[in-house]
Amino acid sequence: MSLDTSRKSAPAGHVERKGEDTKSDKVVAGVSHVMLSLWALMVLIPLAWTLLSSFKTTKEILISPFSLPADWKFDNYVSAWNTAGIGLYFFNTVIVVGFALVIVMVLGAMCAYVLARYVFPGSRAIYYLMLAGLTFPIFLAIVPLFFILKNIGLLNTLPGLIIVYVSFALPFTVFFLFSFFKALPKEIAEAAQIDGAGEWRTFFQVMLPMAKPGMASVAIFNFLGLWNQYLIPVAINTNPENYVLSQGIAAFAGQQGYAVDFGSLFAAAIIVVVPVLIMYILFQRQLQGSVSAGTMK
Amino acid sequence: MTHATNEVKSGGGAVATARRRRKKLTFDKVSFMAVFLGLPLVIYLVFVISPFAQAIYYSMTSWSGFDNNMPFVGLGNYVKLFNDDIFMISIRNSIILVIFLPIITIVLSLILATLVTIGGSSRGQIKGLKGAGFYRIISFFPYVIPAVVIGIIWAQIYTPDNGLLNGILTGIGLDGFKDYPWLGDARTAMVASMVVMVWGFVGFYMILFIAAIKGIPAETYEAARIDGAGRFRTAMSITIPLIRDNIQTAYVYMGILALDAFVYMSVLNSTGGPQNSTLVMSQKLFSTAFSKQQFGLACAMGVVLAAITLAFSALVFLVNRITGGSKDVAE
Numbered sequence: 215m216s217l218d219t220s221r222k223s224a225p226a227g228h229v230e231r232k233g234e235d236t237k238s239d240k241v242v243a244g245v246s247h248v249m250l251s252l253w254a255l256m257v258l259i260p261l262a263w264t265l266l267s268s269f270k271t272t273k274e275i276l277i278s279p280f281s282l283p284a285d286w287k288f289d290n291y292v293s294a295w296n297t298a299g300i301g302l303y304f305f306n307t308v309i310v311v312g313f314a315l316v317i318v319m320v321l322g323a324m325c326a327y328v329l330a331r332y333v334f335p336g337s338r339a340i341y342y343l344m345l346a347g348l349t350f351p352i353f354l355a356i357v358p359l360f361f362i363l364k365n366i367g368l369l370n371t372l373p374g375l376i377i378v379y380v381s382f383a384l385p386f387t388v389f390f391l392f393s394f395f396k397a398l399p400k401e402i403a404e405a406a407q408i409d410g411a412g413e414w415r416t417f418f419q420v421m422l423p424m425a426k427p428g429m430a431s432v433a434i435f436n437f438l439g440l441w442n443q444y445l446i447p448v449a450i451n452t453n454p455e456n457y458v459l460s461q462g463i464a465a466f467a468g469q470q471g472y473a474v475d476f477g478s479l480f481a482a483a484i485i486v487v488v489p490v491l492i493m494y495i496l497f498q499r500q501l502q503g504s505v506s507a508g509t510m511k
Numbered sequence: 512m513t514h515a516t517n518e519v520k521s522g523g524g525a526v527a528t529a530r531r532r533r534k535k536l537t538f539d540k541v542s543f544m545a546v547f548l549g550l551p552l553v554i555y556l557v558f559v560i561s562p563f564a565q566a567i568y569y570s571m572t573s574w575s576g577f578d579n580n581m582p583f584v585g586l587g588n589y590v591k592l593f594n595d596d597i598f599m600i601s602i603r604n605s606i607i608l609v610i611f612l613p614i615i616t617i618v619l620s621l622i623l624a625t626l627v628t629i630g631g632s633s634r635g636q637i638k639g640l641k642g643a644g645f646y647r648i649i650s651f652f653p654y655v656i657p658a659v660v661i662g663i664i665w666a667q668i669y670t671p672d673n674g675l676l677n678g679i680l681t682g683i684g685l686d687g688f689k690d691y692p693w694l695g696d697a698r699t700a701m702v703a704s705m706v707v708m709v710w711g712f713v714g715f716y717m718i719l720f721i722a723a724i725k726g727i728p729a730e731t732y733e734a735a736r737i738d739g740a741g742r743f744r745t746a747m748s749i750t751i752p753l754i755r756d757n758i759q760t761a762y763v764y765m766g767i768l769a770l771d772a773f774v775y776m777s778v779l780n781s782t783g784g785p786q787n788s789t790l791v792m793s794q795k796l797f798s799t800a801f802s803k804q805q806f807g808l809a810c811a812m813g814v815v816l817a818a819i820t821l822a823f824s825a826l827v828f829l830v831n832r833i834t835g836g837s838k839d840v841a842e
Contacts, residue, residue, distance in 0.1 A: 221818065240740060246626040246640050254649045255621060256710065259680070261652075263675050273670050279678035325551040328544065347559045351771060351795050354813035355562035356802050358569065381558035384551060413543035414822050442657035446772045449690045449801065460659045464778055468718060476667070483660045490655045498648060501655075502718050 268480035275476045290481035293440075294466075298475075299454070300482045303462030310372055310458055311440045312377035319433055321380065322387030323425065327417060329388065330395035331403065347385035356449050363450055370453040378446055383436050390435075394428035395421070431504035434497050441490060459486050570810035572684055581807070588811035598812070601795040602785045604701065605770055608791065612705055613765035617758060620713045623650065623748050624720035629732070641741075646723065650714035658711065662778030665707040669693040669779075697785040704779050704789050708772065716761050723757040724750055759831045766823050770816065773797065792816050 236480040267275055268290055295301040329337055359378065360369065367376030398421065406420045422429075444460045451458070457465065463482050494501065570588055572581040575640045608684050627643045653661065668675040680688040693703040727750070735745050737821075751758070773793035776783075783790030792812060800809035 237771065243640060247642070250623060250626055250640070252645045253713075254646055257649050257653055257714070260664055260668055260710075263668070267667075276548075276673050279673050279675050280682075320550040320556070324547040328548045328617055340548075343560060344555070346563070347555065349821070349824070350563055350817050351767070351793075351813070353773075353796055354810075354817045355559065355564045356797075357806050357810050357813065358562035358565035359558065360800075362558065377554065378558055381554050384555050385559070388551070412539040414539065417543075417547070438655055442659075444657070445660050445797075449797070461655050463663065464659050467666070467778070468781060475735070479663065480667070483663055486660050490657070491652075495651060495656045498651075502647065502651065 238277050264480050264483055268477065268484045270477055270480075272476045272478075274478075279336075290475075290477040291485065294482040294485060298466045298478055298482055299457070299462060300453075300459070300466070300485055303457045303459045304485065305490070306372065306456055307441065307458040310320035310375050310379065311437065314376045314383065314440055315433060315436055317376070318380045318383045318387055318436060319429060322384055322432070323391055323422060324417070324427065325384070326388045327395050327421060330392050333399070344385040344388050347382075348389065352382065352445060356445070360450055370451055370456060372451075372456055375447060375451045375456070375458070378450060379443065381444065383440060386439075387432050387436060390432045391425065391428055394425055398424055430497075431500060434493065434501055435504065437493060438490060476481040546670070549782065566810045566813050569807050570814045572807045574807040575804050576806045584807070588808050589815070591729075591808065592811055592815065596789070597787060598792075598795055601783075601790045601792045603813070604788070604790055605792045605816075605819070607701065608705070608769040608772055609766050609819075612708060612769040613762045614718060615705070616709050616712050616765050617761055619709065619756070620716035620721055620761075621751070623713065623717045624724060625750060627717075628723055628724045629742055629745060629750075647718060651718050652714065653711045654715040656711070658774040659778055661707060661711050662775050665710070666694065666779050669703055671695070694789075695782055695785055698781060698786040699786040700788045704776060704784075707779065708769070708775050711775075712765065712768070716765070719757060719761060720754060723754040727753050755831070759827060763824050763827050766827065767820055770820050792819075 263279070266282070267279075269286050269288075270281075271289075274281060274283060294306075299458075329341060363369040363374045363378070368377065402424070403416050403421060406416045411420065442460060443458075444464070447458045447461045448464075449460070454465070463486055466482060467479055569581070571583060571585055573588070574581040575817050577633060602749045623646075626640065627646060628639045669692075671677060671690045674693075677688050677691060678694065680691075693699050731749060731753070735749050740748065760826060771793055772791050776789050776791050777794055777797075780789045793816065796809050796812040798817065799812060
């Protein structure tokens with residue numbers, strides 16, 4: 215087999231040898247494509263089915279899971295948005311995730327910067343404290359957290375939810391950015407200080423802009439994590455007026471059980487997925503890149 | 512200007528730095544440290560660390576939350592827990608999850624990652640499969656979908672009479688599955704729930720492993736190929752030993768997720784499933800705390816859950832260390 219290929223490319227004198235696929239290559243490639251396509255179908259079919267069902271009336275859904283909708287209307291979306299309250303939950307989620315994301319990125323960057331650049335007594339201890347926050351299950355904290363918020367009057371309020379989101383996203387943010395700031399050259403900060411910049415200016419005008427790529431990756435992961443968060447809101451944000459999307463749609467699914475409006479439920483699912491889908495398409499490269507970066511350490 | 516700076520530096524380098532170091536406490540520096548370190552740290556201590564510490568104390572009281580009356584019961588809650596059959600079932604279910612879920616997910620994602628990376632031509636440069644980018648984008652997507660939505664979608668897929676799964680099964684002639692309640696039958700509820708979680712995470716680990724495999728120098732693969740190793744041999748003797756640490760990390764992550772599993776389990780079967788077959792510790796903890804108001808007992812469950820999580824991570828590290836760990840990789 216190998217003789218075959220070399221003979222083909224040899225006659226033209228000095229030609230760069232081009233690898234030609236052997237028969238077994240083709241078989242392997244074929245089998246790989248089949249298996250990967252099967253997995254891709256496994257992923258796509260449930261999603262496509264959800265999208266399809268979101269346009270069907272509940273009656274159509276109950277008759278057959280496969281049939282196409284009789285007419286493509288957005289009625290389900292309208293009723294999910296208004297009647298089921300998804301619109302309100304969407305608005306709440308945007309506020310909570312927006313504020314929490316900005317605050318945690320700023321606080322996390324500041325904390326990581328100090329830990330990475332300064333040596334002071336206790337810096338190691340703080341680092342390990344952060345590690346503990348990443349390791350312990352959030353379930354251990356959930357009951358006392360409930361009472362802490364109750365005591366300071368932030369239980370069942372959006373600010374309360376924001377501050378808890380910030381606190382629990384903080385260790386991850388600090389960890390990721392810590393290695394990032396550590397890798398930035400010290401000389402630049404020193405140069406800025408020789409030029410007369412104080413600590414504040416050095417950070418905001420010199421170091422933070424240099425950490426942009428790291429900040430972007432962490433922000434994407436934090437966005438996804440906070441947008442998808444479920445346990446914290448169901449425990450400490452139980453007023454339906456303040457529901458975020460994840461708990462809103464779960465309540466919607468739970469309350470109807472086997473009863474009624476499946477069409478709207480599918481539409482609600484699509485509404486929740488669309489923002490992350492957009493984020494995913496926009497930042498797909500960066501997201502996969504940061505997963506890779508995480509493996510390199 | 513340059514000249515002046517130079518002079519200072521060359522004049523008394525060590526003295527100058529020493530003086531700068533002693534001159535630390537300017538307003539700029541103090542305010543900087545207070546805000547940059549103090550603020551995040553206070554928030555973190557109040558909302559993350561102190562709840563962890565309090566939970567350990569509460570776990571030794573029979574507190575019901577409504578008053579400040581916290582009768583101290585020592586280890587009473589723990590004794591109670593280990594005599595509680597339903598809690599023991601939930602521990603059993605969590606342990607089943609932590610054993611099987613990481614293995615299934617990691618094996619599947621390793622296979623897919625291997626297919627993508629070394630499925631290409633065996634001639635010329637080592638390359639991946641054509642069209643790999645497409646598979647990567649599709650496979651990774653479930654990872655970004657909110658877990659709640661994944662649960663809801665799959666609960667609909669498993670619906671007995673008009674769900675997608677039974678529709679497909681009866682469609683290809685398996686009429687026995689007509690109206691079969693996948694989540695409502697104790698024999699299949701757990702497996703069906705695991706499938707959902709595997710579906711959600713395989714893509715993520717696949718990307719992780721692809722990145723790790725790409726980090727292996729191509730020369731290593733070329734050498735193996737020259738030595739006559741086929742694809743399967745290469746995967747077993749080169750790829751897996753070299754990305755061993757990534758597999759360990761993935762195993763720990765996935766195990767921690769499996770010990771949580773709260774979102775998936777509570778959406779798929781909100782009350783723990785038929786005969787509690789899908790009840791996990793996190794669900795039991797949540798209902799004990801927020802439905803039954805037995806906060807002391809719930810905190811004890813939290814401590815048990817945390818202990819199992821830590822023991823699991825330690826075990827994975829230990830096993831990896833004993834079986835050779837990263838040693839055989841280090842040239």
